[in-house]
Amino acid sequence: MIIDILTLFPESFSYLNSSILKRAQESGIIKINVIDIRNFSKDKHKKCDDYPFGGGAGMLMSVQPIYDSVMSVKRENSKIIFPSPSGTTLTSQIAKTLSKEEHLIFICGHYEGIDERVCEIFNPLQISIGDYVLTGGELPTMVIIDCLSRFIEGVISQESLLEESFSCGGLEYPQYTRPADFMGYKVPEVLLSGNHKEIERFRRKASKERTKLIRPDLDKD
Numbered sequence: 352m353i354i355d356i357l358t359l360f361p362e363s364f365s366y367l368n369s370s371i372l373k374r375a376q377e378s379g380i381i382k383i384n385v386i387d388i389r390n391f392s393k394d395k396h397k398k399c400d401d402y403p404f405g406g407g408a409g410m411l412m413s414v415q416p417i418y419d420s421v422m423s424v425k426r427e428n429s430k431i432i433f434p435s436p437s438g439t440t441l442t443s444q445i446a447k448t449l450s451k452e453e454h455l456i457f458i459c460g461h462y463e464g465i466d467e468r469v470c471e472i473f474n475p476l477q478i479s480i481g482d483y484v485l486t487g488g489e490l491p492t493m494v495i496i497d498c499l500s501r502f503i504e505g506v507i508s509q510e511s512l513l514e515e516s517f518s519c520g521g522l523e524y525p526q527y528t529r530p531a532d533f534m535g536y537k538v539p540e541v542l543l544s545g546n547h548k549e550i551e552r553f554r555r556k557a558s559k560e561r562t563k564l565i566r567p568d569l570d571k572d
C-alpha cells in the first residue's frame with residue numbers, strides 16, 4: 352500500500368518511523384510519503400491560510416495549495432481521506448476496509464479547518480477519531496494509519512488480530528507475563544496451569560466481565 356500524507360507540519364510524522372510501522376515500511380509492505388503542502392503554494396510568501404469569508408475565529412487553509420498537492424499524487428485508484436471531527440467515527444471495521452486500498456491520500460487540516468471547496472472537488476472520506484477537537488489532522492492521520500496497517504497482511508500476526516479488543520465484539524481479556532509474583536501481586540493461578548481449556552474459559556469470562564463493566568454498549572447478551 353502507498354500512503355501519501357499532505358500536511359503543513361511534516362515533522363509531526365516521526366512516530367510512523369518507529370516500531371511496527373517502521374518494520375512494515377522497511378519490508379516494503381507499506382510505503383509512506385509525507386508531503387509538505389507549503390511547497391505547492393503559489394503565493395510569493397508561500398502562505399497557505401487566510402481569513403474566512405463572512406468573518407469568524409482564526410484562519411482557514413486555502414484551497415489552491417491543497418488542490419495542487421492532491422493533484423501531484425492522485426491516481427485513478429486513490430482513496431482520499433480527510434480526518435475531521437465532522438466525519439464518520441473510526442471503527443475497526445472501517446480500518447479493515449481501508450486496509451484493502453492500494454493508495455491512500457490523507458489531507459491534514461490545521462487551524463480552524465480547510466476551505467470547503469476541497470471537499471466539493473475531491474469528495475474525500477471524512478473520518479473522525481472521536482467526539483473532541485484537535486488542533487489539526489496530523490494526529491488523527493497517524494491514528495488511522497496505525498489502525499488500518501494492523502489489518503494489512505504481514506504487519507502483525509493474524510493471531511493478534513483474532514484475540515484483541517473489538518474483534519469479537521467485546522474487550523480483550525487481561526494478560527500477564529513473568530514474574531508470576533510481583534511484590535505479592537500474583538498472576539491468576541489458572542494461567543500457570545497449562546490447562547488450555549480452563550485458560551480459554553478464564554479468558555472468555557474475564558473478557559465478558561470487563562466488557563459488561565466498562566463498555567456495556569458492546570455487551571451483546
Ligand code: ADE
Nearest residue numbers: 434435436479480485491
Ligand atoms: N481534526 C481535529 N479533530 C479531529 C478529530 N476528532 N478527528 C479527526 N480529525 C480531527
